[in-house]
Amino acid sequence: MDLLIDNFTHFLAVEKGLAANTLESYQRDLVMYVSYLRDQGIEQIEQTSRAHIVGYLMMLQEKGRATATLSRNMASIRAFYQFLVRDKYLDKDPSIHLETPKIEKRLPKVLTIDEVERLLEGPPLHHPAGIRDKAMLELLYATGIRVSELVNLNLGDVNLEMGFLKCMGKGSKERIIPLGKIAIEIVRQYMETGRPRLFKGKTETALFLNHLGKRISRQGFWKIIKKYAQQANIRTEITPHTLRHSFATHLLENGADLRSVQEMLGHADISTTQIYTHVTRTRIKDVYAKTHPRA
Known part of the structure; x- marks a missing residue:
């Protein structure tokens, strides 16, 4: 079954052109599903049935997994079985007619403008890593790009003279986003004084570097934003997408x-x-309730 997962992810990469992060997500979901099947004594994919899929989803639910996680796993399993039928590994698809769990849409957590200001003022500008952190945070709030898009930026993706950046989003779709004056200023400062001190003389084209002179990771940035949120005494729950939500x-x-x-x-x-x-609309209601004398 492991080989089938490899064949499936290869198919997604080559024929569907899916991004690396998406491929990892599919593979992670399916490895967990196959592990569950083996715990049930199933060693061949031909032995699986609708009941096994339902049992797996129920197991995830009992473990307290979010509806979104169940929905994503269902999508991964369904796509896997469709591939197996298409390539003649299976005669029939046991996932047909299974309903995908409905995802409850929760409003994204956003920062107030004051909280954003406090967060952006956190990084120290006397140190190259601080200049980098400031540039990354300012760029996120100025453009609303995803964290994965931020860390994947290369030197050639930012045009400070024209005031825009280009990034590759989901589905390998490129888009151009304007930059504000503050973001341009701090990114220029980082490129002139911060990045050269982090650069280790290698042929690294990444815009944002870690202390080893290599491309900074999503996990690395996650630690950065959490650190400055704590320093700024921000009580709102911070996620890697918080500045993207706040931007919008x-x-x-x-x-x-x-x-x-x-x-x-x-x-x-x-x-x-x-x-x-x-x-x-929710924020406007909150402001009205707190400030109107007869609310």
């Missing part, structure tokens, strides 16, 4: 149109962007 919400609160925000975020469907309109 603050734009809409200040009059940006939904289509422009959709394009900058790289959403294929505008319904995904519309979640931020709910956030702004």
Whole structure:
């Protein structure tokens, strides 16, 4: 079964052109599913049935996994079985007609403008890593790009003279995003004084480097944002996407149109962007309740 997973991920990479992070997600889900099957005494994929899939999902549910996790696992398993039938490894697909768990849409957590200001003021500018951290945080809030897109930026992806960056989003779709003056200034400072001190003389093209002179990882950035959030005494739950959510919400609160925000975020469907309109309405209600004398 392990070989079948390898064949499937190879198919996704070569024929579907999926990104590395997506491939890892599929593989992780399927390795867990196969491990469950082996615990049930199943060693051949031909032995699996609808009951095994349902049992696996119930096991995840009993462990307290979120609905989104169950839904993603169901999607991975369904795609796997479709591949197996298509390539004649199986005669029939046991995942057909299984319902995907409905995901409860939760409003994203966003920072107030004051919290963003405190977060962005945290990195010390007398140290190359501090300049890098400041540039990364400013760039995230200025553009709303995903953390994976941020750490994958190369030197040639940023044009400070013209004031824009280009990044490769989901589905290998490239988009161009404008940069504000503050982001341009700190990224220029990082490229002129911070990055040369982190660079170890190798042929590394990554924009943001770690202390070894290599491309900084998503996990590395996650530690960075958590550190500065704690320093800024921010009580809002911070995730790697918090600045992306805050970027979109603050734009809409200040009059940006939904289509422009959709394009900058790289959403294929505008319904995904519309979640931020709910956030702004909720925030307006909170402000009204706290400030109106007769609320």
